[in-house]
Amino acid sequence: MHADTRQRLLDIAEQLFAERGFYxxxxxxxxSEVGLTKQGLLHYFNSKEKLYGAIVxxxxxxxxxxxxxxLQASEDPAERLEKFYAALAEPTETNVQRTRLLMxxxxxxxxxxxxxxxxxxxxxxxxxxxxxxDVNKSEKLSDAEALAYGYQLLGAVNYFLISTxxxxxxxxxxxxxxxxxxxxxxxxxxxxxxxxxxx
Amino acid sequence: MHADTRQRLLDIAEQLFAERGFYxxxxxxxxSEVGLTKQGLLHYFNSKEKLYGAIVxxxxxxxxxxxxxxLQASEDPAERLEKFYAALAEPTETNVQRTRLLMxxxxxxxxxxxxxxxxxxxxxxxxxxxxxxDVNKSEKLSDAEALAYGYQLLGAVNYFLISTxxxxxxxxxxxxxxxxxxxxxxxxxxxxxxxxxxx
DNA sequence: TACGCTCCCTACCGAGTGGTAGGTCCTATG
DNA sequence: CATAGGACCTACCACTCGGTAGGGAGCGTA
Numbered sequence: 001m002h003a004d005t006r007q008r009l010l011d012i013a014e015q016l017f018a019e020r021g022f023y024x025x026x027x028x029x030x031x032s033e034v035g036l037t038k039q040g041l042l043h044y045f046n047s048k049e050k051l052y053g054a055i056v057x058x059x060x061x062x063x064x065x066x067x068x069x070x071l072q073a074s075e076d077p078a079e080r081l082e083k084f085y086a087a088l089a090e091p092t093e094t095n096v097q098r099t100r101l102l103m104x105x106x107x108x109x110x111x112x113x114x115x116x117x118x119x120x121x122x123x124x125x126x127x128x129x130x131x132x133x134d135v136n137k138s139e140k141l142s143d144a145e146a147l148a149y150g151y152q153l154l155g156a157v158n159y160f161l162i163s164t165x166x167x168x169x170x171x172x173x174x175x176x177x178x179x180x181x182x183x184x185x186x187x188x189x190x191x192x193x194x195x196x197x198x199x
Numbered sequence: 200m201h202a203d204t205r206q207r208l209l210d211i212a213e214q215l216f217a218e219r220g221f222y223x224x225x226x227x228x229x230x231s232e233v234g235l236t237k238q239g240l241l242h243y244f245n246s247k248e249k250l251y252g253a254i255v256x257x258x259x260x261x262x263x264x265x266x267x268x269x270l271q272a273s274e275d276p277a278e279r280l281e282k283f284y285a286a287l288a289e290p291t292e293t294n295v296q297r298t299r300l301l302m303x304x305x306x307x308x309x310x311x312x313x314x315x316x317x318x319x320x321x322x323x324x325x326x327x328x329x330x331x332x333d334v335n336k337s338e339k340l341s342d343a344e345a346l347a348y349g350y351q352l353l354g355a356v357n358y359f360l361i362s363t364x365x366x367x368x369x370x371x372x373x374x375x376x377x378x379x380x381x382x383x384x385x386x387x388x389x390x391x392x393x394x395x396x397x398x
Numbered sequence: 399t400a401c402g403c404t405c406c407c408t409a410c411c412g413a414g415t416g417g418t419a420g421g422t423c424c425t426a427t428g
Numbered sequence: 429c430a431t432a433g434g435a436c437c438t439a440c441c442a443c444t445c446g447g448t449a450g451g452g453a454g455c456g457t458a
Binding site: 022100108109110119154186 | 219220223303308341342344346347350351352358361362365368369374378379381385389
């Protein structure tokens, strides 16, 4: 019961973990933000790791949902890919937040990478590979080529998303908004040109 | 004096910070790795922040040195850009390590972003803008367009670098090596096509 | 010999960490 | 009305954190 408190816990913890990282946030801080004591939190998730894991899982699930939606959004594979990346690049607050968190996960995951065969993003990437391969079937891209290509765009989008706040402070909000526009434009160009003009 | 110990301190701390993040490493852990006590470390850098700052500064300086070298490596602006990104993408251990650390900095910097006008990467980015603009002068790219473009490639390269270890665990080392080859190939194609085929 | 300086140590501090033990209140069910 | 269990509390545990105080060994200089 009280799934409400549980949700709020996840929401706020997600935000804090995204901003400060796993070691940068104490469960006491999270709890107090929700209006609980540390032990109130531990009542729902009996360790810090469990809480963190639940958050990553939730994000991963949502990501795959969005990916499935993108698959059904259009008939044209190229357009599908465009929409997919456009959705990823959307500078929503929660989107930026989650990208930050996943980026941190990717960095921290390095240590425990041994168990990464079953990494939560595996199905996400597998689907990405097939999406890319669908765009230009005549070329018969290998899985490696497709992933290399899809990962470049993924990196471009994610890196830009987590940079915007810093860039804004550096160059001013207006300048960065201009960049955001150019960014998407450029991205779509890369998607279409990159895949249609041979290896 | 004893610049030797100081260097070893910086080297090892850089490695640990890159792997586990600022809050993930204690100065005691760093010191013991070097063969010192915590207080031996504090003799050289009288706070954790100072140590971390020195590391970021050192990386930043080296990056700009490499950038300057790239500028003098070739006469052709496009080729210059190619070499520049190729150098960034080199999967050296130290290169990967430093990319990880800088990525973490970028994530953590969000909180203290207010003071980012003088961020250590500012000159690096400014130079990048002019490098991109040099490639196709006839088009007269705006600064925003140039940065959007340069940043996409920057993100693609950096994101891929920090991902390799996880990807290897997921898809196997052989597959990822294949991707690395395709990655550079693809990157160069993006550099040339992206800039020469109109907005 | 005396002095001061660099390098590095042991001992210690206050604050904060994740987690446990045990209890109280509230509500739903019998 | 009794009881069981979920939700949440206070109090506390053992431990780690970054940082300070102070001292000692080895050195160069006077």
